[in-house]
Amino acid sequence: MKKRILFVDDEPNILKGLQRSLRPLRKFWDMVFAEGGDNALKLLEKQSFDVIVTDMRMPGMDGAQLLKIVQDKYPMMVRIVLSGHFDREMIMKSVKSAHQYLSKPCEKQLLITTITRSCSLRDLLNKKALQQLLGGIGTMPSIPSLYARIMEELNSSDASVVSVGEIISEDIGMTAKVLQLVNSSFFGMPKHISNAKEAVILLGIDLVKTLVLGIEVFSKFSKSVLSIISVDKIHDHCVRTAVIVQKIAKLENMDKEKTDNAMIASMLHDLGKLILAEHFQDSYKDVIKMVQQKGIPVFKAEKEIFDVTHAEVGAYLLGLWGLPENIIEGIAFHHNPGKFIGQGFELCGLLHVAELLEHQERQQPGSSQKFNGLDEAYMERLGLLDHIPLWQDYLQRDYNE
Incomplete structure (x- = not known):
């Protein structure tokens, strides 16, 4: 079964670029591209998705707010941040609601690998029983904040x-x-x-x-x-x-x-x-x-x-x-x-x-x-x-x- 991926950004050109570069993956993924957080939530009310990949700095509803709602309402979705190198403030806001962070500009293969690995975990680990069990948990704990800060520091140029x-x-x-x-x-x-x-x-x-x-x-x-x-x-x-x-x-x-x-x-x-x-x-x-x-x-x-x-x-x-x-x-x-x-x-x-x-x-x-x-x-x-x-x-x- 194809995995369903929701990409969210406030810039149409970025969404178009993602859609164009990821086109070869259409036989593996069903991809939907939403302009802004409000449109993303409307889509989520009508369809189910396995993964959400969102920008952070967006007018109206920013990425941190969007991921917090997704975490509460759709806890089994994989939540990935795709945002600028210097969004430290926004990254810290999303520490408790994001599973992974990717920086723009992001290499196509890194994005593909990150999404694929996240999805493949369901296949690696007793798929049906594990998903049924974890589906009963209100929210899965996100990566601890201090560890996230240390990882961010180590990834900087002057670590x-x-x-x-x-x-x-x-x-x-x-x-x-x-x-x-x-x-x-x-x-x-x-x-x-x-x-x-x-x-x-x-x-x-x-x-x-x-x-x-x-x-x-x-x-x-x-x-x-x-x-x-x-x-x-x-x-x-x-x-x-x-x-x-x-x-x-x-x-x-x-x-x-x-x-x-x-x-x-x-x-x-x-x-x-x-x-x-x-x-x-x-x-x-x-x-x-x-x-x-x-x-x-x-x-x-x-x-x-x-x-x-x-x-x-x-x-x-x-x-x-x-x-x-x-x-x-x-x-x-x-x-x-x-x-x-x-x-x-x-x-x-x-x-x-x-x-x-x-x-x-x-x-x-x-x-x-x-x-x-x-x-x-x-x-x-x-x-x-x-x-x-x-x-x-x-x-x-x-x-x-």
Whole structure:
């Protein structure tokens, strides 16, 4: 079935240019071009769309106002901003209602890729069950504001670690949490870190982005789900898993980009639990009860109750936020990496093992026994089954130092 895309801009020439350049995609997309926010809303009342791509600075109803209405009335639509490089003020207004941001002038292929990837998430992740489930949520959470600001800074021509540190320093709570994590035994810093700028310099931009996104995502949900699951325990598990991922990646000589993406996937791999627990509290209580009574993993209980798991829900949301594809895939398949089509030791496999190692270390410190839930066929196919005892030994020595 063709995807339906709504493009909104107040300048007819821009709309005509988009229509002309995207004409070859007509066999894949049904595209409608609306002049201004009011006309867009009239179209939305009559037709359904999968994606809306809107300019920000428009007379009358601007893009931020339009996206807020779309978020409230049509929460399952993918919401993409296509606006000028210097619309910082407008971008900040839309932080909570937009999934992704593209700057004008935008390369045709980037626009096509962004829309295609957003749409393909529905096909990647248990289409029917996932859409039915998420269709019951009033609004999907949008990308956290502090992370959006840091990404905006990094995309600027004069980005620096100092400026990123200054952004974090503006938020007292975020500064405290980053410093708490940086100075914990997880990171093994040789000295005490006392300010956000120093933390950014020592840890590096990519790791700080991971920490900020993880912290802000977890703080977003903490109050609403506290009565059902322990947000602090989930967050600690994700941080510990990220550290284990980093250590295994080092042992296996993985490149920096793959390691950084694996750490981001680790920090966010349980995000779906928070979404499910917040929006379906009674049903998630049934999940917890089933886990306790049957002694089965959480994701299997979720599958029985919701017909989807937290891995799929989290991957879907992060895909809308525009995170790299291998992060999405890593989270989506981290419980069953053997089902992923990749041939190598991909993020899903790395995260799969690291999470199980974290569970083992927390429940049976110092144990080198096999652990339940390991996809042995997957690990054996890759020739990595005999690497696990080496990883366990390395991690144990590292913990004891």
